Amino acid sequence: MAVAISDAQVETFQRDGVTHLKGVVDRDWLAKLEAGVERNIAHPTPLHTVQTTQGEGGFFLSxxxxxxxxxxxxxxxxxxxxxxxxxxxxxxxxINFFADTLWVKDVGTSKRTRWHQDQPFFWVDGQMTVIWFPLDPVAKENSLELVRGSHTWNRWFAPELSKDGRDLYRTASGAAFERMPDIESSRGEYEILSWAVEPGDCIAFNGLTVHGAPGNQGSARRRRALSSIWMGDDARYAERPSPGRPHFEGHGLKPGQSVDCGYFPRVWPRPGRLEAERFARFTDAGLQIRN
Ligand SMILES: O=C(O)CCC(=O)C(=O)O
Known part of the structure; x- marks a missing residue:
């Protein structure tokens, strides 16, 4: 299925740092992704996190x-x-593929996905886009929330490990990364965008767009979503003050070098045989990721 994206949607994405696209994933892919999610829930990777702590309602797996x-x-x-x-x-x-992430919130989960930017977690500078695919209908009240235009603030916020509050990027050399403002308790000061979504839709956002999400309350169904992270023409390897998440090793890149090196599969234009073979190599190397 070819996806038609209008010039207006591209301009919205560039201006706001986010856009909602309807009906971009067909039924066959959705069935495949559902099977993948169920397999993933049954057998999470070594990098998974149970975000809910004891006593918190529901269950939140990433x-x-x-x-x-x-x-x-x-x-x-x-x-x-x-x-x-x-x-x-x-x-x-x-386009080069960076990584994918999973977000599963059972009915009654109160824990939020904290407000954050994605790109500070990654050792990559330059263009990055995250595409979030819901696999269940999600009401606006439980949907992804994004701060309009925050990708243009020219501010990088230090990631926090969400489970126990330990901070990343808090070494002396990490001073360039600011603390994330308390958006949740001052929501009125920001223009927060969110949409009710259906399976087949996606929300695409810039790697520097500030975003978060409520838990899954007042809904009768589990809320499953898959995110995919993509690098554009000018994406370059960059070192950060702390290990990234995920932290890739074995690519041999030096800061400033293009990520289009064979380790991160080039997926657009569509890969030829060679790139498909390289992906197998990436798979092995990626398993050395440090948590
Ligand atoms: O689905 C969620 O709760 C959060 C998704 C997210 O933060 C992301 O994809 O970067």
Whole structure:
């Protein structure tokens, strides 16, 4: 299924740092992703996190780099609609795959996904786009929330490990990364965008767009979503003050070098045989990720 994205949607994405696209994933892919999610829940990767702590209602599981062990996700990342969407929105000639993440919140989960930017977690500078695919209908009250235009603030916020509050990037050399403001208790000061979504839709956002999400309350169904992270033409390897999440090793890149090096599969334009073979190498190397 070819995805048609209008010039207006591209401009919205570039201006606001986010856009909601309807009906971009067909039924066959959705069935495959559902099978992948169920396999993932039953067998999370070594990098997964149970975000809910004892006594908190519901259950919140997140995972990362699942496509390295879940064939349905790997197929979707290499051959699904996301690379073309990322290329169009970033106005990029080529797209490299970085990683995927999973977000599962059972009914009654009160724990939020904290307000954060994604790109500070990654050792990459330059264009990055995250595409979030809901696999269940999600009401606006439980949907992803994004601060309009925050990708243009020219501010990088230090990631926090969400489970126990330990901070990353708090070494002396990490001074360039600011603490995330308390958006939740001053929501009125920000223009927060969110949409009710259906399976087949996606929300695409810039790697520096500040976002978070409520738990899953007042709903009768589990809320499952898959995110995919893509790098555009000018994406370069960059070192940060602390290990990234995920932290890739074995690529041999030096800061400033293009990420288009074979380690991170080039998925757009569509890969030829060579790139598909390289992905197998990536799979092995990626398993050395440090948690
Ligand atoms: O689905 C969620 O709760 C959060 C998703 C998210 O933060 C992301 O994809 O970066």
């Amino acid at each position: 995972d990362i780099c699942m496509s390295q062990q879940i064939p349905e996700f790997r197929d979707f990342m290499l051959n699904g609609p996301a690379p073309a969407i990322a290329a169009r929105l970033m106005k990029s000639q080529k």
